[in-house]
Amino acid sequence: MSDDYKEKDNILEDIDKEKSEKENKEKDSYEEVCYICRRPESKVGKMLRIPNNICICSDCMQKTFDTINSNGMPYMDLMGLNPNMMNLNNIQKDVPKNQKLKKKKTEEERAEAPKTFDIKNIPSPHVIKGKLDDFVVGQEQAKKILSVAVYNHYKRVATDTMDDIEIEKSNVLMIGPTGSGKTFLVKTLAKLLDVPLAITDATSLTEAGYIGDDVESVVSKLLAAADNDVEKAENGIIFIDEIDKIAKKKNTNNRDVSGESVQQGLLKLLEGSEVEVPVGATSKNAMVPLTTVNTKNILFICGGAFPDLDTIIKSRLNKQSSIGFSADLKDKYDSDPNLLLKVTVEDLREFGMIPEFLGRLPIMFSLEGLTRDMLIKILKEPRNAILKQYQKLLALDEVCLEFDDAALEAIAEKAMEKKTGARALRAIIEDFMLDIMYEIPKDINIGKVTITRDYIEKKGVPQIEMRGSHYSNFLLEGNN
Known part of the structure; x- marks a missing residue:
């Protein structure tokens, strides 16, 4: 012992x-x-x-x-x-x-260490787009533009000190209605490239000295995502959502501390400069350590829904085509679902974005509004589609879950009515799947459940097949 x-x-x-x-x-x-x-x-x-x-x-x-x-x-x-x-x-x-900083590498260690980005290892645009296709339905032009922009940016990072010709940074501006996939595109992109990603909201930013977050807080969040490793953070991606909320306020006599002032504060970050950022906090104070981060190689992607921008575009288009014998009708563009695709820099300036800010976002594109067919594809085609998630959950109970085509059309139609894009799909499915997820585990003899249009519209019940028997209709508790 x-x-x-x-x-x-x-x-x-x-x-x-x-x-x-x-x-x-x-x-x-x-x-x-x-x-x-x-x-x-x-x-x-x-x-x-x-x-x-x-x-x-x-x-x-x-x-x-x-x-x-x-x-x-x-x-x-x-x-x-x-x-x-x-x-x-x-x-x-x-x-x-969370306030400790990773030690910077010495010159010898930096020379011996493998390069963070090598031209040979950077995935080409068609590879990036192919990966995005697995997760994002539609938006072909947006995925193509974003893939090329990211590929060129990291080629610039890899060859920064290898040539006399300096390549300028190309930040990105995404415009699209809510629920069209702006944030999801960026998240998928960062996961594919394996780089630190910080997603921040422009609505919390204010001019320095006022209550709220300073513009440096967006870099501070990226530093936290990189585990306080400055060298790693300097090659990351920052996605600033709700960028339309910092547009210039019109007809106001008060100081615009959360609009034009924030745009001006972001200029130095977008262009590339060394900024002092707090470590482990979003604001500078005496008890928080500060470090210097160079934003020269950080890719900034800005996104926003830009409500009422379609009105500005429509006004411009009507003005251009309302003179002469070939004049168009004024209501020609009223039913155009993809009016945002016709946006120009002048439209954004009229919306309230200052020219200096737009000049630092040279790559600008719009996402398409989601149609019924696109919503149906979103339900079933992506790798992490919501229907596949529920099928997996019920498969763990040894139950097969199926949706007929009419049911998918009904879900898409309900989502179109809500006008919140793909976000509406989850809420609708959670609603009608509640009783099924509650009742199915009660009976171990149930082998298959088929969701029908009548059940989605609350006019009938789902089809349930018992193990070893033919289809038969059963009324689930809680459904009339």
Whole structure:
């Protein structure tokens, strides 16, 4: 028995040793942060370490000594070095992990490390579009434009220092009705390229000095997505949604702190510059460390629904075609579902976007409004289609779930009425699948369920087939 105990002790010691080595290695990969000024080691140089893992930079230490020499002790009180005021044991022992910065590689390490992006490893546009086709239905032109834009951007990142000709950055502006797949396209793209992605909302941004998030917070979110690794974040993608909400406010006498001012604040980020961003927070303050991020190689994709933009486009088109014998009728464009595809830069300027902002988004395209046929395809064709998800859930109960074509048409028609795009599909399916998901597990003899149009329209019941029998109709509880 003693040998068994010794063997167990040895195993436990090995586990503890391996765990401590892993923790030390992880700890060594992050920079130290000054307890007083919150600046990282890469900015202030080597720090002085005092008990309880507190690090202080030389500048703050010098200020402390200067204060002592001038018969004042506020810095001593702040650090807990005055025994009458504070105790070292009560001081925060370590910086929160979300505020720790990964150490930057040295020149030698950077030379030896494999390149983040190699031209040979960047997927070509047709490969990117093929992957997007697996997840996104329709929007062929949008997927083509986005694939080429991303491919060219990361070619630029890969060859930045290899040639005398500097390629300018091409940021993207996506315009499309709600539920047309703007955010989903970007998420799929980032997953395909395996780069950090930050999705942020323009509605929370305000001019510096006002309540809300500063424009630097969008870069701070990307840094968090890259696990506080600055070098990794500098090759990421930032998607700013609801970009139409920062348009210039019309007919207002108040300062436009969340409109034109935000557009002007974003100019330096879109063009590419070094900005100081807070680490582990969305606003700068004395207790949050700051780091410098270069946005030169960050791809910015902006998206928005731009409500009432179709009215501006319609007005422009009617004005152009309302003179002469070949004049068009004024209501010619009233029923055009894809009016946004005819958008121009002048239309966006009239909407409230400033010219300098639009000039930094050279690639601009619109997504098509979803038709009934597209909604039916969205239900059943993508790799993660919602019907496939429910079929998988019921397959785990050994039940086969099917939808007839009329039922899919009924779901698409209901979604069209809601006018919220593909988002409406989930709400509709959740509604009529509730009773089925509740009742089916009660009876282990049920083998197959077929959803019909009558059931979607609440005029009938689904078809249920028992194991080893023919189709028969059963009334599920809760359905009349």
